[in-house]
Amino acid sequence: xxxTVGGYSASVPxxxxxxxxxxxxxxxxxxxxxxxxxxxxxxxxxxxxxxxRALDRVRIGLQGRPTPVHHLENISRRTxxxxxxxxxxxxxxxxxxxxxxCVGFAxxxxxMSKRKLIAETGAGQHGVALATAAAxxxxxxxxxxxxxxxxKQSSNVGRMRLLGAHVIAATAGQSxxxxxxxxxxxxxxxxxxxxxxxxxxxxxPHPFPMIVRDFQSVVGREARxxxxxxxxxxxxxxxxxxxxxxxxxxxxxxxxxxxxxVALHAVEPLGKSNELxxxxxxxxxxxxxxxxxARSIVLQRDDGVPAKVTSIASGxxxxxxxxxxxxxxxxxxxxxxxxxxxxxxSAFFRVTKSEGIIPALESSHALxxxxxxxPGRPPSERILVNLSGRGxxxxxxxxxxxxxx
Ligand SMILES: Cc1ncc(COP(=O)(O)O)c(C=O)c1O
Numbered sequence: 001x002x003x004t005v006g007g008y009s010a011s012v013p014x015x016x017x018x019x020x021x022x023x024x025x026x027x028x029x030x031x032x033x034x035x036x037x038x039x040x041x042x043x044x045x046x047x048x049x050x051x052x053r054a055l056d057r058v059r060i061g062l063q064g065r066p067t068p069v070h071h072l073e074n075i076s077r078r079t080x081x082x083x084x085x086x087x088x089x090x091x092x093x094x095x096x097x098x099x100x101x102c103v104g105f106a107x108x109x110x111x112m113s114k115r116k117l118i119a120e121t122g123a124g125q126h127g128v129a130l131a132t133a134a135a136x137x138x139x140x141x142x143x144x145x146x147x148x149x150x151x152k153q154s155s156n157v158g159r160m161r162l163l164g165a166h167v168i169a170a171t172a173g174q175s176x177x178x179x180x181x182x183x184x185x186x187x188x189x190x191x192x193x194x195x196x197x198x199x200x201x202x203x204x205p206h207p208f209p210m211i212v213r214d215f216q217s218v219v220g221r222e223a224r225x226x227x228x229x230x231x232x233x234x235x236x237x238x239x240x241x242x243x244x245x246x247x248x249x250x251x252x253x254x255x256x257x258x259x260x261x262v263a264l265h266a267v268e269p270l271g272k273s274n275e276l277x278x279x280x281x282x283x284x285x286x287x288x289x290x291x292x293x294a295r296s297i298v299l300q301r302d303d304g305v306p307a308k309v310t311s312i313a314s315g316x317x318x319x320x321x322x323x324x325x326x327x328x329x330x331x332x333x334x335x336x337x338x339x340x341x342x343x344x345x346s347a348f349f350r351v352t353k354s355e356g357i358i359p360a361l362e363s364s365h366a367l368x369x370x371x372x373x374x375p376g377r378p379p380s381e382r383i384l385v386n387l388s389g390r391g392x393x394x395x396x397x398x399x400x401x402x403x404x405x
Contacts, residue, residue: 013206013209017205017206018323019323019324021295022326023295023296023323023324023327024323026205026293030189035205037112038108038112038207041108041111051107054107055103058103059218063092063099063100064091065092067222068087069087069227069384070085071085071230072085072351072355075350081374081375081377082373082374082377082378082381083382084374085236085384087223089388089389090388091390092129093132094125094129094132095392096389097219097251098130098200098247101215101216102198103133103136105196105211106136106137106198109139114139114194115139116139116195116196117130117133117139118142118144118187118191118198119143119184120143120180120185120199121143121149121156121180122145122149122176122177122316122318124153124155124159125360127165128156128160130198131143131160131164142165142168142184142187143165143184144180144181145169146170146176146180146314147171147175149176153393154396155393168187177244177318178309181200181318182292184197185292199212201246202247202250202324202325203292203294203323204293204294209294212247213247216254217250217255219248219251219254222255223252223255223384227384236262236383237262238264238381238383239253239386240383241253241386242269242386243321244280244317245320245322246322246325248388249325264328265335265337265369266336267336267337267339267369268280268282268284268337268338269317269338270339271309271311271312271340279310280316282299282321283297283321283325283336286300288326291306296326297321299320306319307319312345313394315360315389343368344364345364348367348405349402350371353405357390358394360388362388363386364391366385
C-alpha cells in the first residue's frame with residue numbers, strides 16, 4: 001500500500017477531488033473517462049503491497065533514497081538564533097525532489113499498459129526526472145518546455161534528449177511554465193489512449209494533486225523520523241518550503257500536518273517587485289479561480305486572465321498553486337512569505353560558500369526565508385527547510401548575470 005502520513009492525508013481530498021472549496025475536475029468532459037481510469041487504477045494500487053515494494057526498490061536503487069537531514073551549522077552560527085536544518089532532496093538522482101513522483105507515475109503507466117509519459121517542465125528538473133524514469137521503465141517520453149526556459153536551462157534540455165525524451169518548445173504567451181503546462185495538457189488530451197500525463201506538480205484536475213502528494217510524502221515521512229533521531233526526540237518548530245504548484249511543499253508538509261505545533265511556511269517568489277507581472281506570489285496576491293483543470297488560487301488580472309509572472313527561478317514561474325496548498329492557506333495552517341530575486345541570489349551565494357552546497361534557485365527562496373526567520377530566536381528553536389534541488393542547472397545563468405559572488 002502507498003504509504004501516506006497520519007490522519008490528515010487520508011481525510012482529503014473528498015471523492016470528487018475537493019480539498020475544501022478547492023480542487024475538483026474542471027477538465028473537458030471527453031477526458032473524464034481517462035481520468036476516472038487513472039483514479040480507479042491508483043486507488044487499487046494504493047492498497048497493493050507489491051506496488052509499494054516495487055516503488056521502494058526503485059527509490060533505493062535508482063534514486064538513492066533515503067536522502068539525509070543535515071544541520072547547516074555554519075549558516076546557523078553566522079545567522080545567529082534558531083538552528084537551520086535541510087532535507088537533502090538535492091541528493092536525489094537527477095538532482096531534485098521531482099523524481100519522487102516521476103517513478104511513481106512510470107510504475108502507474110506500466111500497470112495501465114500505457115507506453116508513453118507526457119509532462120511539462122519549468123526548470124527542467126521534472127523533465128529530466130521523467131526522462132530518467134521513462135528510460136528505466138522502457139517508456140516513451142514527451143516533455144513540453146517554454147522556449148525561454150529551453151534557452152535558460154540548456155544543460156537540462158541536453159540531459160533530457162540524451163535520456164531519449166522528445167522536448168517540445170512552448171512558444172505561446174510568456175513561453176514559460178504555464179504555457180508548457182497548456183501545451184502538455186493538450187498533448188495528453190490527444191494521446192490519452194496510450195499516454196499517461198505525469199504532471200510536474202501537485203496541480204491539475206483530480207486525481208493528480210492527490211497522487212503527486214502521496215508519492216512526494218516520502219520526503220516528510222523520512223524527514224520526521226530523521227529529525228527525531230538527530231535531535232534526540234524533538235520535532236522542528238518550523239518547516240519551510242518554496243511553492244510553485246506545491247509538490248516539494250506538500251511532500252515535506254505531509255510529515256508534519258498532524259503536528260499542530262509545527263509551523264508550516266510557504267515561500268513564494270517576489271521576483272522584481274510586488275507589482276502584478278513582476279512576481280509569481282500567488283498566495284500573497286492571487287484570488288480563487290480555475291487553472292489547469294482545478295479550482296485554486298490564481299494570480300490573475302482584473303479580467304480573470306492569468307497574470308504574467310516573473311521569477312529568477314524558472315521552476316517558480318507559475319500563476320497558480322495546487323488546490324491542497326490553497327486549502328491549507330485558506331484554513332490558516334500556512335504562513336506565507338515572499339522573497340525577492342535579490343534575496344534569493346544572496347542566499348544562493350551564502351549557502352554555496354559557507355556550506356559547500358550549491359542550491360537550486362527555487363530552493364534558495366526557502367533558504368533565504370529561513371535565514372530571515374532565524375535571527376533573534378533561541379538556539380533551541382529549529383527550522384527544517386526542504387532543499388528541493390541542486391543548483392547545477394543554474395550555475396551558468398548565475399555566473400553570467402551575477403559573477404561568482
Ligand atoms: C528544485 C525545484 N524546487 C521547487 C520547484 C517548484 O515546484 P513545486 O512547487 O512543485 O515543488 C521546482 C520546479 O521546477 C524545482 O525544480
